[in-house]
Amino acid sequence: MSETTQALAAALLLVGCGGGCSIQNIDKPAPYEYESWTKPGMTQLDVKKALLECGKPSPSPNAFIYEKALGIKDSDARLNHQFLTDACMERAGFSIRWGDTVAEYCSWDRHKHLPACQRGAAVPDRSVERRLNSWHCKLETDRDYCRKHAFVPAACDDPKYSNYENPPPECRP
Numbered sequence: 001m002s003e004t005t006q007a008l009a010a011a012l013l014l015v016g017c018g019g020g021c022s023i024q025n026i027d028k029p030a031p032y033e034y035e036s037w038t039k040p041g042m043t044q045l046d047v048k049k050a051l052l053e054c055g056k057p058s059p060s061p062n063a064f065i066y067e068k069a070l071g072i073k074d075s076d077a078r079l080n081h082q083f084l085t086d087a088c089m090e091r092a093g094f095s096i097r098w099g100d101t102v103a104e105y106c107s108w109d110r111h112k113h114l115p116a117c118q119r120g121a122a123v124p125d126r127s128v129e130r131r132l133n134s135w136h137c138k139l140e141t142d143r144d145y146c147r148k149h150a151f152v153p154a155a156c157d158d159p160k161y162s163n164y165e166n167p168p169p170e171c172r173p
Helices: 003-017 044-054 063-069 073-093 102-106 126-134 133-139 143-149 151-155
Strands: none
Touching: 044 126, 063 073, 063 133, 073 102, 102 133, 126 133, 133 143, 143 151
């Protein structure tokens, strides 16, 4: 590989990482989304609950989860949903540790067309009902739902992965 190609690869890698990783921790996975949000006095459990209450399908969604949980395949539709739920988090007093605010992202030319970036966009309010009925919590509390909607339905019957009598704390009322 030429020096130019190596330099370009390194630059792209660093740009792709944003502020969440560096050359020192290049071998570590990217942080979970719930680790990206902070609010004084709030725990990671509080952040997970807030993310689900704002409409995230999971405390750590990715493109595959958006498609599986919400049927969102289009990258613009996924970004729009992310911006709306992130705006909900911001309105609830949370801030992102690395990355930009929704307003900053919406100022970029490539995002200005998204409905979430329009004046008067319908930003969701936090909802406990939305959290308890989220894809994530339904997988963790309803075996039949899990069997129909999980990436690996067999895991729904494996006690190592699912304990329907004791769901994770973010999925409790």
